[in-house]
Amino acid sequence: MKKFAFLLFSAATVLFCGCSTSPKEGYSIVDGVIVFDVPARAEGQHSVLRLTVDPIPVVRVGFIGLGMRGPGAVERFANIDGVEIVALCDLYPERVDKSQEILAGHNLPAAAPYSGEEGWKELCRRDDIDLVYICTPWQLHVPMAVYAMEHGKHVFCEKPLGTNVAQCKEAEKVVEAHPELVFQLGFMRRFDPSYAEAKRRVDAGEIGKVVLVRSCTQDPRSTIESTLKFLPHSGGQFLDMCVHDLDLIRWFTGSNIRNVWAIGGVFEFDLCRELHDTDNAAAMVQCENGAMGFLFANRTHAAGCNVETEIVGTHGTLRIAPVGARNLLQVVDEHGARQEYYPDFMSRWHTAFLAEMQAFTDHIRTGTHPADLTVYDGTAVSEAAYRCKESFETGKMLPIR
Numbered sequence: 001m002k003k004f005a006f007l008l009f010s011a012a013t014v015l016f017c018g019c020s021t022s023p024k025e026g027y028s029i030v031d032g033v034i035v036f037d038v039p040a041r042a043e044g045q046h047s048v049l050r051l052t053v054d055p056i057p058v059v060r061v062g063f064i065g066l067g068m069r070g071p072g073a074v075e076r077f078a079n080i081d082g083v084e085i086v087a088l089c090d091l092y093p094e095r096v097d098k099s100q101e102i103l104a105g106h107n108l109p110a111a112a113p114y115s116g117e118e119g120w121k122e123l124c125r126r127d128d129i130d131l132v133y134i135c136t137p138w139q140l141h142v143p144m145a146v147y148a149m150e151h152g153k154h155v156f157c158e159k160p161l162g163t164n165v166a167q168c169k170e171a172e173k174v175v176e177a178h179p180e181l182v183f184q185l186g187f188m189r190r191f192d193p194s195y196a197e198a199k200r201r202v203d204a205g206e207i208g209k210v211v212l213v214r215s216c217t218q219d220p221r222s223t224i225e226s227t228l229k230f231l232p233h234s235g236g237q238f239l240d241m242c243v244h245d246l247d248l249i250r251w252f253t254g255s256n257i258r259n260v261w262a263i264g265g266v267f268e269f270d271l272c273r274e275l276h277d278t279d280n281a282a283a284m285v286q287c288e289n290g291a292m293g294f295l296f297a298n299r300t301h302a303a304g305c306n307v308e309t310e311i312v313g314t315h316g317t318l319r320i321a322p323v324g325a326r327n328l329l330q331v332v333d334e335h336g337a338r339q340e341y342y343p344d345f346m347s348r349w350h351t352a353f354l355a356e357m358q359a360f361t362d363h364i365r366t367g368t369h370p371a372d373l374t375v376y377d378g379t380a381v382s383e384a385a386y387r388c389k390e391s392f393e394t395g396k397m398l399p400i401r
Helices: 072-077 093-105 119-124 138-148 165-177 193-203 223-233 242-253 268-274 350-366 374-394
Strands: 003-007 028-029 033-038 059-064 083-090 112-115 131-134 154-157 183-185 209-222 257-263 280-287 292-301 308-314 315-319 331-333 336-338
Touching: 028 292, 033 119, 059 072, 059 350, 072 083, 072 131, 072 350, 083 093, 083 119, 083 223, 093 112, 112 119, 119 138, 131 138, 138 154, 138 193, 165 374, 183 374, 193 242, 193 308, 193 315, 193 350, 209 223, 209 242, 223 268, 223 292, 242 257, 242 280, 242 292, 268 308, 280 374, 315 336, 331 350
Parallel strands: 059 083, 059 131, 083 112, 131 154, 154 183, 209 292
Antiparallel strands: 003 033, 028 033, 209 308, 257 280, 280 292, 308 315, 331 336
16 A cells, blocks of 8 residues: 655644654554555556546536525526536525526526425436536535535535535545546636736746745625624634635645744624634745745725735746726726726626636536646645634644644
8 A cells, every 4th residue: 555654743843733643543653754544546546636537518517505606606607608507406495596587697498496405415416417516604515515426426616625624534535536526626716817827927937936925805895794694604714715815825835834823803893703703814824845925804995805916936026916906997086096996706706706617617528627726725725724713713823733
């Protein structure tokens, strides 16, 4: 059986944590190194990356979750060629009805409706569905993904992957058990044209080695009422918002995260304090390759949806949307000169969402897997977000376990 090793963290420094040396099933400790057993693979197979699956000319889709983000996903899929929307499911039937109106607006036939506690399972058991799109509360992501893949369905799951690391590991197992199926997580910023171009330049070595990634995410104040209703179910600001920033840090640095130190505060909304959460959050990140990251998130940007990213390299710097502008238009009037912001999250990332869906369905149609966006990215980002929350609560710098 092949083995691979992970170095133990030393307890002698604040940047590392100690670990138990008690033997456990599935690994052994050899000369201070944890050596994990891994399942035997087919000859020449090293991971589930770049495997091929049977191509599908028309991708038949079923949606689970039609509350906040689901209807937008239905709208986007209605604009993608080679896709057939077969079924719609939500706990509440009235939400299904609203999404049926989206299909009617595109002159598409009504989809099979499902609702109630067990409706999503009925959808997954259909033989005429290829892809299940999961856009439900976080705690349901993994159970639904596992059930769907066990019933032979490709899965697209919105972020975050799970509510704890154990759930994420469950998702990894089912993905590994079904290499014939495609799984992807919703880190849509990677598909935004500006971010994709920045990544191309980083990979081409145009700015040298990446030293620092600075990422700022600010939701608009105009949507704060719906945000406050969602907060008790959000998992907290680090898991809800900052997973995107953490993903970008890993993506641009090409490295896993080693340590996090998170801070934050409640400056306006007492509900956040009641939930042991923040309304403004920040974190410093150290990557395994030495690169650094800094992120900031808040929910009340006055002008609209503002997202800024800066990638600092040894030979140059890349900056993306430094003013959050929706276009290059400058408005000059009695109030002075200004640029207009995207009014909300969905309009800012519309192009990225659409490109993400197009890329995923293309993988299914052509029988290929995403090469650089996998279930393991979901686990790594989720674990970093959990540790950020724990760091915020304890005031300590924490290693990624």
